[in-house]
Amino acid sequence: MDDKITKADKHLEKLEGQKRIKGDENKRVGSEIFDKQTLETLYKLANQGYLDVLNGAISTGKEANVLKGVKKDGTFVAVKIYRISTSDFKKMQYYIQGDPRFKIRSNNKRQLIFSWVNKEFRNLQRLHTANVFVPKPITVLNNVLLLEFIGDDIGNPYQTVKHQNPRNPQDFFEKLMYEWKKFLHDGKLVHGDLSTYNIINNNEYPMIIDVSQSVVIDHIIARELLNRDINNIVNEFKKFNLNISSDKIKDKIDYGRIFKN
Template sequence: MDPKIAKADEEVQKLISKKRNKSVEDRRVGSEIFDKQTLETLYKLANQGYINVLNGAISTGKEANVLKAVKKDDSFVAVKLYRIATSDFKKMQYYIQGDPRFNIKSNNKRQLINNWVNKEFRNLSRLYEAKVNVPKPIIALNNSLLLEFIGDSEGNPAQIVKNQKPENVDEFFNDLLIELNKFINDANLIHGDLSTFNILNKDNYPLIIDVSQSVVRDHPIADELLIRDIKNIYHEFKKLGSSFSLDTIKNKLDIDLDID
């Protein structure tokens, strides 16, 4: 095995569990992350100069893990790896069907994952071009997505709002609504799963992440998702101390929907 991939496998095995002694469950999850195709994909990315070695975990989830990688010039990138074994394929099909950019007829799980990764890459590219504050997409390959690393120069990742409350909640929320306005009205996309779990607090300014499920504005379920997004952030930021009303949010987003 290529030493870079061997090193990657070794690093992830260390990162899966914070306990000294791995359980059977820990080893199972590790094998789900680094199956043969994922290792081969990482080898290709390393061979093409996109990564040199994996260097830590940024976040772990049911469907994907985000890892930090170091390039040869010692700069950082984020590597998002989707897992075949634990992904919610019904959910993926729900968000992809009705999107005119995709014509997915196969029920092959690996193919669906690859299309899901491509969907997130295309959504990020569209948002980035619209100057929405999102991570810059680098490349999508199979079940792997490379993104701009969001953090400091020492490699410490920015925290989600859920874990790091903004210093000034209303100011931060207002900045978030400015970004969402561009998201909705310039990029013509709806996030679809917006919450304080997928908004980063980067130097007290919001950066939106996790846009794989995001749909185009004329998608059949777009309004339903938009209403859900608005309700989510309204309630979550209210708990943090925001004074914004639903009407204020709607006005700042320049939308006309019945939200109660």
């Protein structure tokens, strides 16, 4: 074990507030998600002052874990860590090809994941600049993305719409249409995985998240992805007894003006 990793491990103990099992670098108490490089990445981010302590899991998804980080000043940060081992490279390749912002020359899986995470960061920057209500991106390094923590002052994350029904679904739906329209026309991106799992109920206002797979509007698969997003939203919001259809949504998001050809 080289010195760098030992240092990173020590730091992880501190980050997790837990003891490591000595002698076996792969047996870390409660930290199966961290491989050596991820550890080093977290260590670097901590050194740069972006976070001090990792304080519990917010979500364990198919490809990424979202954790709550605490900074020295006691404020929170969301830490999204893409697991190298369980990433869907085929999907990543499919979405990244055809995006003029990314020129992937190598077939290296690790590099592809890093580009994928970078894509989420840049998509968030772009949306944030376009005034779409998304978590503010803070920084990105390798497979770790740091975001504004969306929750209350004492560190409880707000829930997604899937888990926290809006009090006034009709009103919430209209706000979602407003944000989605900005997403498409000002951010010039198609989300690609829009669902109640990826919309946070932020004090009864929809906040769209999870934009790693989002593609630029002139991407060859943009239209297909948008049609799928529309169908998903129709199906999911029907539960709230709203009088909606894909045509009505298309009208609200000004579908006809999105694609030039």
